[in-house]
Amino acid sequence: MRTLLVLLAGGGLLAGSLQTALANGWNMPVGVTELSGEIYSLHMIIFWICVAIGVVVFGVMFYSLFRFRRSKGAKAANFHENTLVEVIWTAIPLLILVGMAVPATATLKKMYDASDADLDVMIIGQQWRWRYDYLGEGVAMTSNLATPRTQIRGDEPIDASANYLLEVDEPLVLPVGQKVRFLFTSDDVIHSWWVPELAIKQDTVPGFINENWVRIDEPGIYRGQCAELCGVDHAFMPIVVRAVEEEEFEAWLASRREAAEEEAMGIDREWQMSELMERGEQVYGSVCVSCHQQEGTGNPPAFPALAGNEQLLSDADWHTSTVINGVSGAAMPAFRNTLNPVEIAAVVTYTRNAWGNDTGDSVQPSEVAERLSD
Amino acid sequence: MWGVIKSVLAAFFGVQKEGQRRQDFEQGRPVPFLVAGVLMALVLVGLVALVAVLASR
Ligand SMILES: [Cu+2]
Numbered sequence: 001m002r003t004l005l006v007l008l009a010g011g012g013l014l015a016g017s018l019q020t021a022l023a024n025g026w027n028m029p030v031g032v033t034e035l036s037g038e039i040y041s042l043h044m045i046i047f048w049i050c051v052a053i054g055v056v057v058f059g060v061m062f063y064s065l066f067r068f069r070r071s072k073g074a075k076a077a078n079f080h081e082n083t084l085v086e087v088i089w090t091a092i093p094l095l096i097l098v099g100m101a102v103p104a105t106a107t108l109k110k111m112y113d114a115s116d117a118d119l120d121v122m123i124i125g126q127q128w129r130w131r132y133d134y135l136g137e138g139v140a141m142t143s144n145l146a147t148p149r150t151q152i153r154g155d156e157p158i159d160a161s162a163n164y165l166l167e168v169d170e171p172l173v174l175p176v177g178q179k180v181r182f183l184f185t186s187d188d189v190i191h192s193w194w195v196p197e198l199a200i201k202q203d204t205v206p207g208f209i210n211e212n213w214v215r216i217d218e219p220g221i222y223r224g225q226c227a228e229l230c231g232v233d234h235a236f237m238p239i240v241v242r243a244v245e246e247e248e249f250e251a252w253l254a255s256r257r258e259a260a261e262e263e264a265m266g267i268d269r270e271w272q273m274s275e276l277m278e279r280g281e282q283v284y285g286s287v288c289v290s291c292h293q294q295e296g297t298g299n300p301p302a303f304p305a306l307a308g309n310e311q312l313l314s315d316a317d318w319h320t321s322t323v324i325n326g327v328s329g330a331a332m333p334a335f336r337n338t339l340n341p342v343e344i345a346a347v348v349t350y351t352r353n354a355w356g357n358d359t360g361d362s363v364q365p366s367e368v369a370e371r372l373s374d
Numbered sequence: 375m376w377g378v379i380k381s382v383l384a385a386f387f388g389v390q391k392e393g394q395r396r397q398d399f400e401q402g403r404p405v406p407f408l409v410a411g412v413l414m415a416l417v418l419v420g421l422v423a424l425v426a427v428l429a430s431r
Contacts, residue, residue, distance in 0.1 A: 086389040105429060 011055035018051065029196050032218045032243070036199035038107050046100050053096070114213040117181030121172070125184075125191030125204035125226070127331075128233035128290060131338065132172050135183070139256040142338060143170045144286040145236045149294055152236070166223055169286060171240035175249035176216045184210040187333070189231065195224030195239055203228060216243040233290050267341050267365045273349070276362050280350025283343045288351075291331065296355040302331070307355040320348050320363055324371060341369040378402070382410045386418070 021027075030040045068074035122133040133140040146167040150156040158164050174180055184193060186204040194201040202212045216222075224239035244252070284292075292298050296307035306312060312319050323344055326334030335344060345365040352359045381398050384390040398407070 081392050083389060083391050087387075090387060090389055109430065 008059070011059060014055070015051060031197045031199050032216055032220065032222065033198055033214050034217065035107070035110060035214075036197065038110070039199050042104055042107055045103070049096065049100065111212070114181045114211045116179065117213060118178040119175070119180045120183065121174075121180060122183045122185070123172075123193050123204065125186040125188075125193065125230070125237075126338070127188050127231050127333070128226075128237040129287075130168075130172075130193070130237060130239060131187075132170075134253065137253055137257065138260060139253055140260075141170045141256075142287070143168045143172065143240070145169075145238060147236075148285075149289050165236065166238050166240070168238055168240045171221070171242040173242050173244060173249060173252050174214070174216060175246045176219050176243050177246060179213060179215045181211065181213045184212070187338075190228050191226050191230045191237070192228035193224070193239060194227035195222050195241055197222040198224075198241065201227055219243050219245060236290070263340060263342055267369045269366075271342075271345070271362070271364055273353075273362050276346045276349040277353060278346075279342065280346035280348070281354070283339065283347040284350055284354075287335075287339070288347065296351065296357070306351050307357060309357075312352070313357060313359055316348075316352065316359070316361055316363060319352065320344070320368065320371065323348055324368070336372055341365045341372060344368045375406075378406045378410050379414070382407065382414050385411070386414065 028040060028043060030037055119137075120135040122131075122135055124131040124133070129145070130143045131140065132143060145165065146169050147162070147165050148156070151158050151164070182193075182200070182202070184202050184204040185208060186206045188206060190206070191204045192201060193204060198214050198216065200212050200214065202210050204210070220243055222241040222243065224241070226234055226237045226239075228234075230237075291303045292306050293303075296305060298305040322332065323339075324334065324336050326332045339347070342365045345363045345368045348368075349362040351357065352361060352363075377398075381390065381394065381402075384394070
């Protein structure tokens, strides 16, 4: 009897310390959607069922080991079967499993029901950034890591105030209270879009479209990571979701749409060298730098240098088409769908004139647009 | 016939009386058990599918 009490006390202690650990950030988050809360409760129910089973099974086992030890003269019972006991110990786990499966299935059904969404957003994984396309809204964007390469490489001290490796230049902006359907795919390899607070971890697979949805309850910033090893910069494609009130979202969407239209009109005009260089530096810094490096030195032989690159300097045509079409079979991506004509013209102009590449020639957005249309 | 079904059910559940097992092995022929096993596996699949259909309505 005393042993049993000791065991029960031990079990209680274990449960208590687990409770403390869980309350101190070791657990999955409750999240900010109705479904994430439901998934959390499900997880906790099943967790406590497992704890109870563990305490009972190990309690009985250790009690028996101790109480009926040989030094106290215990004799083993040598009976063979007991059908009733066997039926009971088969039926109990069966009932427990069914009892867990019923609520789990109910939640799964809700997770899979992406119908009647108010807004559709396409999420595209790409080495090594995310692209978001608000389908039917005329707004799309690329979300790059905001931490400068110089800080990552240690050439410059880390800015402690700036969420090292967690911040992006363009967060995914979503309205609260609305059902948003996500369509996931990838341009290259498998990535996984994971935001714990939204209870979403969905693979993005090239050639396939996966679905999921959220209805966020609270405005706020929710962070995530790529959760599928996808290449050298896998750790450098964080996710930031900014959930805002509906009116703020509509205003944001409208301003983005306007900016996109303005940019589209800018394609036809003649751009100044200085404008192209300024824009190009921006594009290079967010898109190309991970492979071709800050000073255009690349990382030969895998990633060629652009600074002082003979072929690049002598052939603007080839240079432009390499950026538009990429290099098939190599890691150089095609930028025809990711960058707009202004951005492509700017980055080509920039790479032809930065770091001692003094060709002095520029490529106009209109020329790029023409190439993109054939 | 009923005895065969009962034995196959016991096998599905995973618990069988030793006496019954001995009797099946000494007096039964294998073919009825095989046939009943395959048919009842199909019935089980049908039941699971039915539950899935009902649950997803
Ligand atoms: Cu990735």
